[in-house]
Amino acid sequence: MINFDALGDAFTLLSTSWSAWVFVIPGLLVGLFFGSMPGISITMAMAIFLPMTLYMDFLPAIIFLTSIYTGAGFGGSVPAVLMNIPGTSSAVATTFDGYPMSRQGRHNEALGLALSSSVIGTLSSYILLMFIIEPVSGVVLKMGPLELFVVAIWGLMLLGSLAGDSIPRGLLAGTFGLLLGTVGMNSAGYIRGTMGIPWLLDGVPTIPAMMGLLAASQxxxxxxxxxxxxxxxxxxxxxxxxxxxxxxxxxxxxIIARGAIIGVIIGSIPGVGSSISNLLSYSEAKRNAPDGDTFGKGNPKGVIAAESANSSSEGGAMATMLALGIPGGGATAILLAAFAMHNIVGGPSFIANNQDIVYAIIISNFAQALLLLVIGLGFVYFASYIVRVPMRYLIPSVLVVALFGSYAIDGTSSGPITLAVFAVIGWAMVRYNYPVAAAVVGLILGNLVEGNLLRTYQISGGDPAYALERPGALFIMALMVISFSLSAFSKMRRKRKEGAAMGAS
Amino acid sequence: MQKTGKIKVQWGHLALLAVLGTAILAYLLDARATSLRTNNLILVQPMSILALILLLMVLPQCFQRVPPAGAEEDHAALPATPKETPIELAKIGVVTGAFILLAFFMEQIGFDIAVFSFLVLGIFVCGERNWIANIAFSAVFTALLIYGYGAIIPFPFPLAVL
Amino acid sequence: MTSKLNRRTMLKLSGGGIAAAAMASPSILSAQDAYPSRPINVVVPFDTGGYNDRLARAFAPFLSERLGQPLNIINRGGAGALLGHTYFLQQPDDGYALLCTSAAPYLPLNILTQDAPFTIDQFHMVNLPSRDYTMLATSTESGITSIDEVISRLKEDANSLSIGIQPASADLVNLMLMADALGIDREALRLVTFDGGGPTRNAAAGNVVDIALVGGQGFLPLADKIVPLLIFDDAPRDGWNSKLITEVSADAQFVSGSQRGWAVHSSLVENSPEIYQTILTAIEETSKDPAVITALTNAQLATDWFGPEVSNKSLRATAAVMEQHISLLQGT
Incomplete structure (x- = not known):
């Protein structure tokens, strides 16, 4: 729970070292700018500025880097809404409704929605963080393969609702994506489907493939x-x-509250994070909304669900990093490196001994989220001018930007080649009414599903009774079942009501 | 069962399914060639088989019976068939082809030349007839991208001229 | 990270460096007699944020000061360092490309399991300061307190404990060598395979697996969540209070874990001995500089000087043992 003495100290710390605040706005701007460029990941943005922080004091350094983190988290939504380009896998679900909204001329509204739900998501995740940072450290490491497998399956349920007109076509797209996600070396060291191409050992490059399927094909x-x-x-x-x-x-x-909670919880699991949380939140919002059918066609709720979850994942990842000293992803790994450069080692002892600094980081993140409102507003205002560019210029330019982005990921032509191949596949799929989004979801989840299914099998030796030893997994399963039956129940009631209303008229 | 009307084949759809089917089957065979142990096939084998079954279920949809005149309503029930004119399709083909060439060869050609040429061609095909505007825009945009991205990524772009 | 920013950073650190570079760079013709006359690239075959990346970035400013030229870090991650190693060999062997890598186990793995287009002899190790070791550990909650308990349970029933491990790793080779030495049925071991050291350690700390074998240095931040049970080395490491493999079984073979540090083209050593000598001296002096030792130790990075002879020998020894057990490296 909250230690008020430390909280007071944190305020003193922040008010006396005013220099720390100088870095918030530049950090946010850097983050917004980098984050909105396809292919430039949050990690890359932070890594570029890491050497600079060597010359700063500890607190300003961390505040600068977390400002980049916050800014970049939202920056990715801008190309997702305006051009259907998910620059990172955490912005995938934003494209589902954000882009259709843009094409209907509701780009202003969509960007406003995305910004406010991001800010609220970030804020609420840090409020939650204040309370959960200690319990989190106990729970996160307990997440075994079975628990993660159940979470992944929950994510896969989204495939059903993405299927659209034809269920077999939707599922075919989903399973195809899932298989693509397993290409390369699997967790047990077997190499499949690489066709002798070295870079496929790490699997199909996810971000270029996503950009190809979703954006270039469009x-x-x-x-x-x-x-x-x-x-x-x-x-x-x-x-x-x-x-x-x-x-x-x-x-x-x-929707926002659910998104924030999903984001914090999933975000705190190392290696899962925001790429799953936005999908889960979207899927839950869609299933529980009375107008679930209009999701994917420009429903504002889809944008809200996705953005509140991916931005609150930041708080979850920070909780794990602070509480355990282990990085949940690239961005927190950079933050830990920055800690190390200032001779501070993250982990349980860090929290215990430096509660004032922990609270100062949390408070400064509140401030960052609030400032993001203002700066983000200006940013999206100018970014949205892109809708006025004639298509004859926009199409070749955006294709080239996507190409540069895919090259920027690792500096080899593996990115561009993947992008082009999946652009063609995606184009053909769109043409014949296959939901490309389902393929993307499969692709993102493929590795997670296989790795954790495999480890569950290895630990249990194939014995289903193992599940009984994992109360956490049973709890998540129960949650999933309850959530599905509740939404099925309310749908039934709605239908009956509608039927009654129709009968009466 | 109405026997009237001809069967129309969606050749493009058929080609897509052929590509997907070949890829899935080849992947399954490659995985099985690597090792038959559960640690290798636990997900890949059942998923591939499921995907192939789904593919067989979709396959008949490539062959649609064209309803005789006056039965338009029936046709509307089927998933929409794409309807571009041949010229529009050709335009998409040209841009797609150029994009593939660009992706595969931009490292060899040099990003500056390759990207500039693609932009000029792409903008022309997409409908710009003002060459001065086209070339000016392409040049500026190419330079912007190369210097912009070049400033923030940790490796150089292969260039020919700039 | 980027070449440009890095140069800017260097400028702050060693103001004279850039000026010297600017003056020297137009005279490409005289480059031969005055190495180094232009910025030097450091190839890191991993993405940003990993150990090698951090090592390269922390060491580079100091090395740059001695060489009088900026150092640009180039990250070429992917395919278990295969892509980065290949890329490095494609650079000219003129001393303007250095390599900072986890030579073991990745070079032998590239060659033995990935049909790498190179041999180990094409790389010359200048110094491999970081030598990780396999550690066998368990969660504080597992109830297991000693390695003897683990061994006796595995001897009785090799399937009785779940073992977290990375496939195709030095850790796996060590586990199997230990099993052979102690008469444990290696086929019956219940292996749980993870992608990477971090997830393996988290699983051990969270009591998700009964025991785990993984590089020991990475366990330091999690020290109070785990019980170290066995270290695969012949001397205590990092202050861990645990038995050594040599104490458990006198004749057990073992391989050391990751060996990370600096390398150049072998052809550079043969063709341009003077340039090689310059690099060697610079790296040696930098490694031994007290200011460097303080800075790197603070960042939990190694800077010990072993020199080319020891480093190359130790890499080749590891490669030889891995080659003997090649079947272990091709999927579990």
Missing amino acids: LLNLVNTRHLIEDEDLRKISLKKILNGFRESFQFKT
Whole structure:
């Protein structure tokens, strides 16, 4: 729970070292800018500025890096909404409804929604963090393969609802993606499906493949259109509409709260993180919404669900890093490196001995989230001018940007080649009504599903009774079943009501 | 059962399924060639088989009976068939082809030349007829990307001219 | 991280370096007699944030000061360092490309299991300061307190404990060598395979697996969540209070874990001995500099000087043992 003495110290620390605050705005701007460039990951942005922090004091250094983290977390949503490009796997679910909204001329609203749900997500995750940082350290390491497998299956349930018109086509896309996700060396050291290409040992490069399936395929399909938004009147950039979207998200408190909780919990699991949490949150929102059918066609709730979850994952990952000294992903690994550069070793002893610093980090993250509101607003305002660029310029340019982004990931042509191959596959899938989103979800989850299924099998020796030894897994399973039956039940009730209403009229 | 109307084959759809099917089958065989132990096949084998079954279920949808005139409603029930004109399709083909060439050869050619050429061609095919605007935009955008991305990534771009 | 930023960082550190570079670089013709006359690239065959990346970035400013030229770190991760190693060999052997890598186990693994287009003799180790070791550990909650208990349970029933391990690793080779020496049925061991050292350690600390074998240095942050049971080395390491493999079984063979540090092209040593000598001296002096030792030790990075002879010998010894047990490295 909260230690108020330490909290007071933290305020003193932050108010006396005012220099720490100087770095928040530059950090946010750097993060927004890098995060919105496809292929530049949060990790890369932070790693680039890591050497600079060597010359700063500890607190300013950490505040600068976490500001980049916060900014970049939102930055990725901008290309996702405007161009269907998920620059990172945590922005995948944002594309599902954000991009359709843009094409309907609701880009202002979508960006406003994304910004406010991101900010609220970040804020609530850090509030939660204040309370859960200690219990988290006890629970996170207990997450074994069975628990993670159940979480992955929960994510896979999304495939069913992404299927669209034809269930077999949807499932085919999903299983195809899942298989793609298992290419390369598996957890037990077997090498499959690499066709002798060395870089496929690490699997199909996820981000280029996603950009190809979702973004490049779309762009190729749009070659014969003139503008992203057909109706000229809707092509306006309006601060008012952005603000409207901004306010709109406050109407969906349950979705945001659920997204934030999913984000914090999933985000705190090392190696899973925000790439899964946004999918889970989206899937839950879709299943529980009365207008679930319109998800994927530009429903604001989809954007809110995805953004609140991926931004709150940041808080979860920070909890694990602070409490255990282990990185949940690349970004927290960089933060730990920054700790080490200042002779501070993360981990249980760090929290116990430096509660004031921990609280100072948390408080400064509140401030970052609030400042992100203002800076992000300006950023999305200018970014949305992209909808006014004629398609004849936009298509080749964005294709090239995606190509540069895919090259930037590791500096070899593996990225561009993957991007081009999946652009063609994606284009053909879109043309014949296969849900590419299902393939992307499969691709992201493939490795997680296989690795954890395999480890569960190895630990248990194939004995199903093993599940009984894992109360955590049973609990997650129970949650899943309850969640599914509740939404099925409420759907049934809604149907009956509608039926009754129709009968009466 | 109405026997009237001809069967129309969606050749493109058929080709897509052929590609997916070949890829899945080849993957399954490759995995089985690597090792038959459970540690290797635990997910890949059942998933591949499931995918192939799903594929066989979808396959008949490539062959659609064109309803005789006056039966339009029936047709609407089927998933929409794509309908571009041949010229529109050709445009997509040109941009796609150029994009593939760019992706495969940009390292060899040099990013500057390759990207600039792709932009000029792409913008032209997509409908810009003002060459000055096209070339100016392509040049500026290429330079912007190369210096912009070049400044923030930890490896150099292979360049030919710049 | 980026070449440009790195140079800027260097500028702050060794102001004269850039100026010297700027003056020297136009005279490409005289490059031969005044090595180094332009910035030097350091190839790290892993992504940013890992041990080698951190080592290279922490060591580079000091080395740069001695060489009088900026050092650019180039990350070429992927495929278990295979891509980065190949890329390094493709660079000219003129002393303007150094390699900072986990030579063991990755070079032998590339060659033995991935059909690498190179041999180990194409790499010359200048110094491998970081030598990890396999550690067998368990969670504080597991109830297991000694290695003797583990051994007797495994002897009785090799399937009785779940063992967290990375496939195709030195740790796996060590486990199997130990099993053979102690008469434990290696086929019956219940192996649970993880992707990477971090997840393996987390599983051990969280009591998800009964025991785990994984590089010991990475366990330091988790020290109070685990019980160290056995170290695969002939001397105590990092202050762990546990038995050594040599105490458990006098004739057990073992391989050391990751051996990380600095390498150059072998052809550089043969063709340009003067340039090689410059690099060697610079790395040796930098490694022994007290300021460097303090800075790197603080960041939990190794800077001991073993020199080329010891480093190359130890790498080749590890490679030889791995080759003997090649079947272990191809999937479990």
